[in-house]
Amino acid sequence: MNASPGTSRAVRRRRHPWFNLVNLGALILVVVTALPLYWMAAASFKSQEEIGANPPTLFPTNPTLDNYGDAFGTNSLGHYLLNSTVVALSSTAVVLGLALFAGYALARLPVRGSGTIMVGLLMISVFPAIAVVTPLYLVERSLGLLNSHLGLIIPYVAFHLPFAVWIMRNSLVGLPRGLEEAAEIDGASITRTLLSVVLPLARPGLFTAGVFTFTATWTEFLMAITLNSEDSARTVPVGIALFGSEYSIPYGAIFAGAMSATVPIAILVLVFRRSIISGLTSGAVKG
Known part of the structure; x- marks a missing residue:
């Protein structure tokens, strides 16, 4: 044969x-x-002595959960995880809502200079946060937003919205217009068409933008440590960085905290991996 x-x-x-x-x-x-x-992962189950052993051990000799107890008990990791969850979910929800409408406008409506807008969005999305963190601190101090969830959500939305709009526009521009035209003939408004017809088809782009936004806000460090000097709204990266005291560094608790902060991101990527690939591919091909 x-x-x-x-x-x-x-x-x-x-x-x-x-x-x-x-x-x-x-x-x-x-x-x-x-x-x-x-x-x-392996070090998070090792004792403090085994972590510093020379030569190092590849596998934990006597696995222990003491590091996780230290991280969640002594160092209040649960509080930091809750703060990160509130900030990341809120920022992602606002970014996706705004990016959906902005991306649809750039993909479907006769927006003058849409190409220039897209280039501008791409340039803004790679703008370094360190360039604006000082004036941002002064503004938030004058507005009383320091050490609050809202004080982090607002700059996170501003920084991650351009890239989300870029992804959504490239995802929406490749969708067929037939269903939208049929909805328009039936008398549906643009908003109704977007929510009822376009939104179900745009899920890969939404998942892609959502995962990127959530991951970026979950792991962001510079603005989080600059705008929060108290534990009230301190997020996971900052909380883990401040584990320990002047005279001791709890490496085991740090590894346990880092592992606990990594698991949600890993689960998110594994669950939505097909949608992420689909969203990135449609953007690359149709953009």
């Missing part, structure tokens, strides 16, 4: 030297990325 053309092409690709190099590069990337994560 003759092999199909598709099978022959796949075989030729596997035999091509570049195919092996790409696989090798991917393997190296996986190892480089996974090794620190494994070390963090």
Whole structure:
């Protein structure tokens, strides 16, 4: 039986030297990325003495949960996780709501200079936060927003909205117009069409923008430590950085806290991985 053309092409690709190099590069990337994560996970179950052992141990000799008890008990990690959850979910919800309408306007409506707007959004999305953190601190101090959830949510929305709009516009521009035109003929308003017709089709883009926004706000450090000097609204990255005291560094609790903060992001990416890939692909192809 003759092999199909598709099978022959796949075989030729596997035999091509570049195919092996790409696989090798991917393997190296996986190892480089996974090794620190494994070390963090393993160290979170080690005692303080074993963490500092020389030579280091690859696996915990006597696994213990004391580090997690120290992180959640002595160092109030649960409070920081709650603050991060409130800030990240609120920021993501506002960003997605605004990005959906702005992306639809840029994708469907006759907006003058939409190309320039898209370039501007892309430039803003890579603007360094360190350039504005000082004036932002002064503004929030004058408004009484320091050490509050709202004081973090507002700048997070401002910083992450441009990239979310970029993703949503590129995702929406590739959707077929037939259903929207049918809804318009039936007398539906633009808002009704967007929410009833476009929104279900735009879920991959929404998931992509949502995961990126949530991850960025969950892991952000510079603004979080600058705008919060008290525990009231301190988030996970800042809380973990301040574990310990002047005379001791609880490495085990730090590893346990980092592991606890990483798990939600890992679950989020694993659950929505197909939608994320679909959203990024549609943006790359149709943008």
